[in-house]
Amino acid sequence: MTDRSDTQSSSPRWVIAKAFRLVGWISFWTQLVLGVVAAGIFLAFRIQRSGNQAGNPGTGLGIFFAALGLLTLGGGVFLAFRYTRIGKQLVSSSPQNRPRKMQTIQVLRLGLTVNLVGMLLTLLGAQAISGSLLLKALSIPQGAVGFSPEQVSRLVQPIDVLVVQANINTVTAHFAGVVASLWLLNSIHKPDKSG
Numbered sequence: 001m002t003d004r005s006d007t008q009s010s011s012p013r014w015v016i017a018k019a020f021r022l023v024g025w026i027s028f029w030t031q032l033v034l035g036v037v038a039a040g041i042f043l044a045f046r047i048q049r050s051g052n053q054a055g056n057p058g059t060g061l062g063i064f065f066a067a068l069g070l071l072t073l074g075g076g077v078f079l080a081f082r083y084t085r086i087g088k089q090l091v092s093s094s095p096q097n098r099p100r101k102m103q104t105i106q107v108l109r110l111g112l113t114v115n116l117v118g119m120l121l122t123l124l125g126a127q128a129i130s131g132s133l134l135l136k137a138l139s140i141p142q143g144a145v146g147f148s149p150e151q152v153s154r155l156v157q158p159i160d161v162l163v164v165q166a167n168i169n170t171v172t173a174h175f176a177g178v179v180a181s182l183w184l185l186n187s188i189h190k191p192d193k194s195g
Contacts, residue, residue: 012190013090019187020087027180028080034173035073041166042066048159062128063163069122069170072114076177079111083184105188108181115177122174126167133160 042063086107092098099107136156 016187017087017090020083020090020184022087023180023183023187024080024083024085024087027176028077028084030176031073031077031080031173034169034176035070035077038066038073038166038169038173039070041162041169042070045159045163045166059129059132059160059163062125062130062132062167065121065125065128066163066167066170067125069118069125069167069174072118072121073170073173073177075114076111076118076174079107079114080177080180082107083111083180101188105185108185108188112178112181112185115174115181119171119174119178122167122170126164126171129160129163129167133164136160 045063086099086104089097089099133156140155
């Protein structure tokens with residue numbers, strides 16, 4: 001009985017199932033934590049800026065793309081969780097419950113596409129936000145000592161820098177999803193090369 005369990009645990013299906021569960025959970029938690037932190041920062045930015053209508057148009061466009069990137073990240077988190085379920089189904093005792101190789105590859109390709117699109121949207125948002133922050137920094141007169149209250153809103157503030165950090169968190173989360181999908185695609189194709 002011990003020999004049978006050793007044989008099962010070393011079979012390609014069991015190795016791939018372990019990889020799906022491990023990589024799926026790592027990807028899931030990485031994307032979820034980074035996404036929640038980024039969403040919290042964007043929410044704080046929105047609350048802080050709600051009273052100030054004199055915003056920079058570039059920041060508004062950047063926040064729009066960043067929000068789309070965060071929404072896409074929600075899909076990436078769901079697909080990372082789906083990877084863990086695929087890993088569980090692969091070790092099912094019933095062959096009817098096991099996903100087919102093509103179905104699994106389609107889910108991985110969808111995960112890869114979702115995270116790449118999300119990364120693109122977030123990078124577009126980062127470009128717009130960093131451009132608007134550059135314009136803010138360049139509009140400050142050199143050597144100016146005193147500022148009126150309306151001029152203070154034109155300065156780069158800590159919350160502006162946090163928005164850049166939130167974008168970096170979102171890009172990093174999407175990158176984790178891309179790496180997980182590529183890793184799992186590679187693990188599916190490894191047994192074919194050796195066998």
